[in-house]
Amino acid sequence: MAGQPVTELQLRQELDRRFEGYLQELLEFLRIPSVSAGDERRGDVKRAAEWVARRLAAAGLEQVEVLPTGGHPVVFAQRLRGRRPVVLWYGHFDTQPPDPEQAWEHPPFEPHVREGRVYARGASDDKGNMLAPILAMELWLALAGDLPVDVKCLFEGQEEIGSPQLPELVARERQRLACDLVVSADGGQLSEQIPSLTVASRGLCALEVEVRGPASDLHSGLHGGAVANPIHALCQLIASLHGPDGRVRVAGFYDRVRPLSGQERALLAEVPFDEEAYRRQVGAVQLFGEEGYTTLERLGARPTVEVNGIQGGFQGEGIKTVLPSRARAKLTSRLVADQEPEEILELLRRHLEQHAPPGVQVQVRPLGGKARPYLIPHDHWGNRVAARVLEQLFGRRPVFTRTGGTVPVYELFLRHLGAYTVTFGFGLPDENIHAPNEFFRLASFRRAILGHALLLGALADQGG
């Protein structure tokens, strides 16, 4: 470890002195309506990138650069002194759209502080979280004149639209981005009391299946019973995808799925989770999923095939006695390690074609949006360091969670940089991200800054 040794007390005191100023900076950051969806706010996303670049430079980062991507930009910075490990911080400065805007109590891009919370679009996801490591680095540089590890930063402006240009950028810039570990400042903790580290996210592949029957819509009286109905055929196909036990019945689908070890099941069982509260939250009459697995296992460690949309025939009010010409459905599959999107697409295509009922033609078309699953060993050194810091912050050890959603960027870093990503965000589940009245707790903002500062030191102790 280089520079002056810095204690937790020093960091806390320095943060206390600067906190009001940091909050004002967060509010300034939040005033930039950097909505990445659509074209309207393109200039504001760019403005947010420039704001981030300036702030990185002001904090003491070097070689700060706004990288063009062909879409919304990405900000890079680094401070390298030949130390180990080299750690890449990741986050994003774009936001979800504020719609429906009339549901906000205060305008979404006019941040409003009340009762220890700052309300604004992007407050939690991800500007508050993303700003924290920059400020943590500034604290270190102020107190010790240096950073305890070599640092790189990659903050992007297109996360909320699926980071369309990021894969190409990461592949192209793999030299510049090379690192031993990624720390993601995008994400959250289980609750104010219970810290957590996310160790897995699911991959994704998508397809559309179209069933074609007669050449045009027919009268269901004059032809019904003699000509196969593509809606029936499509429903039979979809019904064939699952067994009554909730398992996917596509041949080979589970072949590459890593079975949950006893330890992994024990770790998931430690995550506080109220099944009945979850059932009430989603509003289902009962929960349903693959037999032999708990809800958290189903969500975090088991793959799915899900129909996201179906349509065929008459959609209006009343009846229209049509035997439709075609029917179609959109399917996505959420993947877990070590399933491959391309391979699963092929298995699904084969299943759907082979199960085509008589009298119809089945056409399968893969859709974009492929992503590999991500899984970091819970005892990876990065997780061990992060867990110690979270224990310092929360007074208890973190639980290891898995998200059912898809975070393509982690797998991207693993594939191109060979580096695992540790999730180190401080959002909380009630903060209305992607919804009206998004907010971030000032306590979380403070905890995030201190957390990243402690992590910098702890990573240096680790040595990589």
Added chain:
Amino acid sequence: MAGQPVTELQLRQELDRRFEGYLQELLEFLRIPSVSAGDERRGDVKRAAEWVARRLAAAGLEQVEVLPTGGHPVVFAQRLRGRRPVVLWYGHFDTQPPDPEQAWEHPPFEPHVREGRVYARGASDDKGNMLAPILAMELWLALAGDLPVDVKCLFEGQEEIGSPQLPELVARERQRLACDLVVSADGGQLSEQIPSLTVASRGLCALEVEVRGPASDLHSGLHGGAVANPIHALCQLIASLHGPDGRVRVAGFYDRVRPLSGQERALLAEVPFDEEAYRRQVGAVQLFGEEGYTTLERLGARPTVEVNGIQGGFQGEGIKTVLPSRARAKLTSRLVADQEPEEILELLRRHLEQHAPPGVQVQVRPLGGKARPYLIPHDHWGNRVAARVLEQLFGRRPVFTRTGGTVPVYELFLRHLGAYTVTFGFGLPDENIHAPNEFFRLASFRRAILGHALLLGALADQGG
């Protein structure tokens, strides 16, 4: 039989003398744009009713009356002399809309005679056919001074919109409409060479099924695998309705279905039908239906359950990873004798509710449009008489066909008047009914008038 005996030769000669005048009257009738759909042509439908009433009176019918229905009117007339049988003629003077009007070679309500055909909306369906029995009665009254049987007429102005007020009218006027037989002047023959009598039409009932899962749309990544997907559940329900053998798997569904006798199958087998031409016509890769039945049996003598429309979740382009809150489908069942629409609706409701997969709620809502199936014994005396007349006209015996469609009015007459309906129309399959450039052959118009005239005499010989 009363009045002067009249021979076929006399009828033919009298028709020849009058035919040019009758054609001019048909053209006048066709110039009234009596479109029953929508409100625009309400006055024209009334004008057509008045035209029909005047023509009935001019022909020598008595107690001619335009009956109000609350919707489009109905024209009634009779000529009773205490003879048997009492025969009620049925037909309709309303037409389909002419859309798309620009596809017509001549304006749809400016009839155009060319190469032995009269082109106009309603020429075949049903004005040309409906006018024929009135003119046939006139021929008899001119030649014999009387009609050989007691006659009633019921011509309606709302057939093309499903005769919404007719059931109530027939029920209310059952005394006035009382008869031994109904002759429907709406319908057609198999070809110019092959006469046919339609002995069956299928009934109908309809329902909507909605499957409800979570209270609102969920993210399919964050929740997929733990919450039942209503599209999956709906598809399972729909798949459960049929076996791979094409049979409906709803308990009790076939209980009241009259099995086809050997003779009925033989009669259907006599109907000229080219399976391969039919397959090409509908444009399916192969025909598919209930095992053990021919295509004509499937269409005419076997009931169906058909999904007419399905929708759920995301319908747009690309992907949206939604686990939808609900999905729904519209189903119709085509019924054959002696299935009851209400009972089948109840069986379907029970099946759908009992097969509800775990985690969702199933709601079944019956839709309007119930109709009973209709079946007249092929050897009913009315059919025997009509068959003899058709043999006179075509030089060969008719085949007995069944339509897969629904003609609620025949069952209505059977239920309220206790009288079967004999189909005696002279439309041909290529006449573009319900489409642009509808036409009627002058030869068919002449054959129709002569046919109804011969039928009047033949029914008198029968005596009821």
